[in-house]
Amino acid sequence: MLKGILWSAVSRNDTVLAEAGEDNNGGTVIALAQKLLKKKVTAGWEYSKSKGLKGMKFHVFDEVKGPGDLLVWSFSAVAESSLDDTQVKSFLEKLVYITEPLRESPEWIYGSTLCAQATFAPILLQKMEQVSSQGKLAMVNQKINTAKEIMAENINLALEREETLEELQHQSEELNGMAKQFKKRAKQVKRFKMMQNAKHGVIVGGLVVGATAVIVVPPLVALL
Numbered sequence: 001m002l003k004g005i006l007w008s009a010v011s012r013n014d015t016v017l018a019e020a021g022e023d024n025n026g027g028t029v030i031a032l033a034q035k036l037l038k039k040k041v042t043a044g045w046e047y048s049k050s051k052g053l054k055g056m057k058f059h060v061f062d063e064v065k066g067p068g069d070l071l072v073w074s075f076s077a078v079a080e081s082s083l084d085d086t087q088v089k090s091f092l093e094k095l096v097y098i099t100e101p102l103r104e105s106p107e108w109i110y111g112s113t114l115c116a117q118a119t120f121a122p123i124l125l126q127k128m129e130q131v132s133s134q135g136k137l138a139m140v141n142q143k144i145n146t147a148k149e150i151m152a153e154n155i156n157l158a159l160e161r162e163e164t165l166e167e168l169q170h171q172s173e174e175l176n177g178m179a180k181q182f183k184k185r186a187k188q189v190k191r192f193k194m195m196q197n198a199k200h201g202v203i204v205g206g207l208v209v210g211a212t213a214v215i216v217v218p219p220l221v222a223l224l
Contacts, residue, residue, distance in 0.1 A: 004083045004132035005091055006053070007033050008124050010099060010116070011074040017108060017116040020124035021078070028053060032078050041072050043154035045089070054081050058092045061154040062103065070157060073103060083131070091131055096150065098123070 006029050007021025016037070023029035028050055036055040039046040048055035057076040063069065075092045099120075102108050107115055 002128060002132070003080065005077050005079045005088065005128040007076075007078040008091070008095070008128055009033070009037070009074075009076045010095060010120065010124070011037065011076065012108065012111075013072055015111075015113050017111065018114065018120040018124060019117070020121045020128060025052070029078050033076065036076050036078065037074070041074070044151045049081070052081050054079055054083070054085075054088070056085075056088050056092060058089075058096065058150075059154060060096055060103075060150055061157040063157055063160075071109065073099070075099075087131060091127065094127065095124075098127075 001024060002022055005021075006023070006025075007019065009019035010017050021029065021033075032048055032050045032053050032055045036046065036048045036057050039048065039057060041059055043059065043061070046055075046057040046059075055076070055078045057074055060073040060075070062071040062073060073096075075095045077088055077092055079088045099108075102116070102120070
């Protein structure tokens with residue numbers, strides 16, 4: 001029977017990739033885990049509590065799909081309330097470290113729910129058992145990035161994404177303006193065609209429009 005850390009999971013956005021744990025508390029562990037997973041993503045720590053239990057979640061923002069696209073990795077744990085907060089946090093920080101190479105794999109980036117269950121759940125369980133059997137020593141025996149550094153990077157990526165979205169919005173506004181200008185230009189061309197038809201006949205007017213189209217259409221095609 002597990003003690004200390006009772007449940008843990010690694011998720012990508014809203015997709016749980018692997019989890020481990022047990023519920024001998026009448027469903028309270030499961031309920032707290034579900035509540036924890038639904039918490040809004042922030043650049044730092046998330047907390048939840050229920051009688052005799054505590055839940056913690058930590059996020060890592062990763063720009064792997066392209067500029068402006070953030071992939072959010074979540075590391076969650078439900079523990080006995082008697083377990084020291086620093087041990088739970090160190091446990092989750094250690095998960096961040098050991099999953100770093102895995103988070104670059106196609107399976108972890110694109111895989112469906114529990115795609116890493118077979119390979120990573122045993123590792124999760126092992127690390128959970130270490131917390132209760134070895135205590136704090138198990139959590140500090142390996143050099144890892146601090147949560148403070150990760151949170152700072154999360155904030156930087158979120159701000160960069162915001163700037164990218166603002167730039168895209170500005171570009172969209174510029175394109176919208178160009179489209180309106182083209183529409184205005186098209187009306188002018190149509191008016192010119194009608195004038196030419198009235199003066200010189202349909203054939204001459206058609207030739208004028210054809211020549212004008214060569215000038216107007218290329219910029220429109222280039223913006224698609």
